Amino acid sequence: MLIRTDEHHDLETETGPMRVHLARPVRDGLFPAVILYSEIYQVTAPIERLAAMIAGQGYLVAIPEVYHEYEPAGRVLAYDKEGTDRGNHLKYTKPLSAFDGDAAATIEWLKTHPASSGDIGAFGVCLGGHLAYRAALHPAVKATACFYATDIHTGTLGEGRHDDSLLRAGEIRGELMMVWGRHDPHVPYEGRRAIRDALEAAGTALEWHEVDGQHAFLRDGAPRFDAALFLQAMSWTNALFQRSFIARP
Numbered sequence: 001m002l003i004r005t006d007e008h009h010d011l012e013t014e015t016g017p018m019r020v021h022l023a024r025p026v027r028d029g030l031f032p033a034v035i036l037y038s039e040i041y042q043v044t045a046p047i048e049r050l051a052a053m054i055a056g057q058g059y060l061v062a063i064p065e066v067y068h069e070y071e072p073a074g075r076v077l078a079y080d081k082e083g084t085d086r087g088n089h090l091k092y093t094k095p096l097s098a099f100d101g102d103a104a105a106t107i108e109w110l111k112t113h114p115a116s117s118g119d120i121g122a123f124g125v126c127l128g129g130h131l132a133y134r135a136a137l138h139p140a141v142k143a144t145a146c147f148y149a150t151d152i153h154t155g156t157l158g159e160g161r162h163d164d165s166l167l168r169a170g171e172i173r174g175e176l177m178m179v180w181g182r183h184d185p186h187v188p189y190e191g192r193r194a195i196r197d198a199l200e201a202a203g204t205a206l207e208w209h210e211v212d213g214q215h216a217f218l219r220d221g222a223p224r225f226d227a228a229l230f231l232q233a234m235s236w237t238n239a240l241f242q243r244s245f246i247a248r249p
Contacts, residue, residue, distance in 0.1 A: 001025050001026075001027070001056050001057070001058060002025065002026040002027070003023055003024060003025055003026060003052055003055045003056050004023070004024060004025075004026050005021075005022075005023045005048060005051070005052055005055070007021070007022040007024075008020060008021045008022060009022065009109075010073065011064075011105055011106065011109055012105070013068075013098075013101055013102050013105040014098070014101040014105070015068075015069050015098045015101060015102075016068060016069055017068065017073070018064055018065055018068040018102055018105070018106075019064075019065045019068060019073040019074065020062050020063065020064045020065070020106060020109075021043050021048070021051070021062070021063040021065075022060070022061065022062055022063075023048070023051040023052050023054070023055035023060075023061040023063075024055050024059075024060040024061065024115055025055065025056075025058060025060075025115075029115070030115065030116060030117040030118075031058055031059055031060045031115055031116065031117055032058075032059050032060070032116075032117050032119040032120070032121060032241060032245035032246075033059065033060040033061075033062060033110040033111075033113065033116045033117070033118075033119065033120050033121070034054055034059045034060070034061050034062070034120075034121045034122065034123055034241070035062050035063075035064065035103070035106055035107070035110070035120070035121070035122045035123070035132070035135055036050065036051050036054065036061050036062065036063045036122075036123050036124070036128070037063075037064070037066065037122065037123070037124030037125070037127070037128030037129070037131040037132045037135070038063060038066065038124075038125070038127070038128050039087070039125055039126040039127055039128060039216070039219075040077065040084070040087025040088060040090070040091055040126065040127045041076060041077040041078070041079060041083055041084075041087055042065050042066065042067060042071070042075060042076050042077055042087075043063050043065060043076060044076055044077075044079070045221075046218075046219045046220050046221060046222070047063060047125075048063075049220060050125075050218065051063055053234060054123065054234075054237070057234075057238050057241075059121075059241065060110070060113065060115050060116050062106060062109075062110060064102055064106055066094075066099070066102070066127070066128075066131065067087075067090045067094065068102075069094065069098065070090055070093070070094070071090075079222070087127070091127050091151075091157065091158075092156070092157075092158070092159070092161055093159060094158060094159060095158055095159040096157060096158030096159065096163050096164075099131060099134060099157070099158060100134060100137075103131070103134060103135040103138060104138060107120055107135070107138055107140050107141065111140070117245070119142055119244070119245045120138075120140050120141050120142060121141060121142055121143040121144060121145075121174075121240075121241055121244065121245065122135040122136060122141055122143075122144040122145070123144070123145045123146075123147075123237065124145075124146055124147065124149065125147045125148065125216070125218055125219075126147075126148060126149070126150055126186075126215070126216060127150055127151075127157075128149075129146040129147050129148055129149025129150065129152075129178075130146070130149045130150055130151050130152050130157055130165065132144050132145065132146050132149070133146050133149055133152060133165055133176070134157075134165060136172045136174060136176055137168055137171045137172060139173055141173075141174050142174040142175070142244040142245065143174050143175045143176075143177075143240050143241055143243070143244035143245070144172075144174060144175070144176050144177065145177045145179070145236075145237045145240055146176070146177065146178045146179070147179045147218060147233065148179070148180055148181055148184050148186070148187060148215050148216065148217075149178065149187070150186050150187065151163070152165050152166060152187075152191075152195055153166075153187060153190075153191030153192070153194045153195050154191070166194075166195065166198040169198050169199050169201075169202035169204055170202040170203070170204075172202070172204050172205075174205070174244065175205040175206075175207065175240060175243065175244055176199070176204050176205060176206050176207070177206075177207040177208075177209070177236060177237070177240050178195070178196075178199075178206070178207070178208055178209070179209045179210075179211065179233060179236070180192050180209070180210045180211070181210075181211060181212075181213035181214050181215055181217050182210050182211065182212055182213070183212070183213065183214050183215075184213075184214060184215040185215065186215050187215075192210065196208060207236070207240065209236065211229055211232075213226050213229050214226075217229050217230070218230055218233060
């Protein structure tokens with residue numbers, strides 16, 4: 001399916017304008033919308049290619065700039081120590097309520113986008129995996145794919161390093177897929193077990209995968225990229241969205 005990736009929209013939020021990048025099929029029609037949450041580096045080239053992969057399977061993909069209150073529109077943080085330090089600093093500086101407010105604003109905008117069917121899903125990697133999980137707390141979100149989500153097991157996202165993500169697991173109404181690399185130092189075995197135990201106790205509609213991979217194994221062009229796992233992950237993701245958006249009324 002041919003796609004276009006040259007669009008963006010400056011969306012008003014409670015904490016100021018937020019640039020949202022779009023990837024979507026070229027042909028006319030209404031498509032399920034997926035919020036793609038990036039790593040701490042914002043909308044990098046690997047994130048754009050990931051969005052293109054998802055959009056090419058028939059989805060309207062929206063990538064918000066998660067640090068819009070602190071960085072000018074279009075700012076991309078580099079994959080180096082300076083960029084990493086800045087991204088990690090901001091994820092502990094931004095209030096949790098602002099992350100959630102951004103999600104709510106994006107969801108409401110996508111519901112009425114002229115290319116949207118009104119069905120909403122979320123997908124995220126690293127920091128974005130946690131933000132996708134937070135988006136899943138919104139009742140409009142039907143399906144969510146979280147890849148190697150950071151800070152959930154420690155409850156440390158946002159200002160003050162104190163979040164309630166696991167405590168609110170019972171609020172998730174859609175299907176949740178969580179994917180982990182077994183060699184990820186950011187989310188060790190004990191952390192993964194704590195997350196799964198909380199989700200099982202909450203009765204979440206859960207799909208769970210642990211693969212023989214590293215943190216950030218979806219980031220193409222990087223040393224930890226695993227092409228075979230990337231293709232497998234996209235297959236799981238498309239199956240999740242197909243079940244949630246197409247097979248169900």
